[in-house]
Amino acid sequence: MDTLLRAVADGFLWCMGLIGLNVDLMERYGLRFLDGVWVTLALVGLSILFGALIALPLAVARVEGGKFLSRASFTYSYFFRGTPLLAQTFLVYYGAGQFREQLTDIGLWWFFRDAFNCAVFTFTLNTAAYQSEILRGGIQTLPAGQMEAAQALGLSRFNAYRKVVLPQAIAIGLRPLGNELVLMIKASAIASVITVYDLMGVTRLAFSRSYDMEVYLWAAALYLIMVEIVRRVWDVLERRLNRHLLLSR
Template sequence: MIDLDLLARYGPRMLDGLWVTVQLVALSIVIGGLIAFPVALARISRIAVLRWIAFAYVYFFRGTPLLAQVFLVYYGAGQFRVELDSVGLWWFFRDAFYCAAFTFTLNTSAYQAEILRGAILAVPRGQTEAALSLGLRMPVIYLKVILPQAYIIALRPLGNEVVLMIKGSAIASVITVFDLMGATRLAFARSFDFQVYLWAAVLYLIMVETLRRIWNRIEQRLTRHLRLAR
């Protein structure tokens, strides 16, 4: 049975935490997507230095735990407080929300870059050759020919990455960010009622299911021409 008194006391705080989670994930995914594009291009570049830098970036953030990355940024920044303060960046790194958003952005950009790289390589080579035969330059070919097809190929994996970020965002609570899990932990610490974790699980499920439905609509919209061609 739902404890209505408990729900009245802690429900609003958990909804506030839900909004913080949405902000955190949305900010990380959008900025991470912007970073992922040049990283993906660097991964397939003919310039060896760019390839190795991009590879090292992706390798580190995909090969280490997100929790360790959050600790590294949040607690590690404190070791360089004087230096960060001297360049006017301490206000950013002293805030737990900004540190979490910064770390999540770097992490998801590495995953998105690999997804996009694979999608670009999956576009048939003949598409590029046909565009070159028409006299198009490579920047135009990427914008008009390769990327539209690559993002359609990458759409489903990118959706999975967003879902993983929603669930992984719970890590932010360990550095005092009062997201959904942070608000839930606070509610449990004060009430000792395990029911609050069940509510949190339901809210995470609602977020994931809402995203799944939206993503399916987007995919159907963007691939409608493929269904008509069959």
């Protein structure tokens, strides 16, 4: 892995030299930038994955949960979509310190004392709210006859959701889910304010030592590369999963 990172860094340095950027600066911080990219990808990937696991029951609760569960799900979504992610991150990271004794007593302080864990926890709760709304919209877009047909075939309501409704809702919401992933990649820069050395955290460190604004140009380029890769991968997924919709147009 170290050899691969060094090869990537050397190639990047060569490209930087060709376009007249500061190669010496990249030699000092190039590997740190690549480490920051991996931290960013880990942060976003874990948050999106865990957020999806929370979003599924939240979306179903909005549609099928009755008066209490539906309102509880709406309140959760309303709070996390209506407040800034930065404020939520501060609440978790600095707020956890206010309850150190209680968290230690229940064995959770080891988790909340780590800035990366706090960032993953906060981002998970935030993206779960957005993903749940996307899935809810996908579920409610489907004709009611889908559920009736599934139950007529002998499927329970749970299996009807698992095999019929949710796969179609995810396919319908694939594009906005991709947009949410892109937004999370860009929003992950917030983690740097609580000492997580993601891409933006490494950029701030490099600038504090070099006072060269060029490092922010590198950061912007790397974020753009990540977003472009996601966009292209998502286009392929959408064409494959929704090809039946494209053929019917």
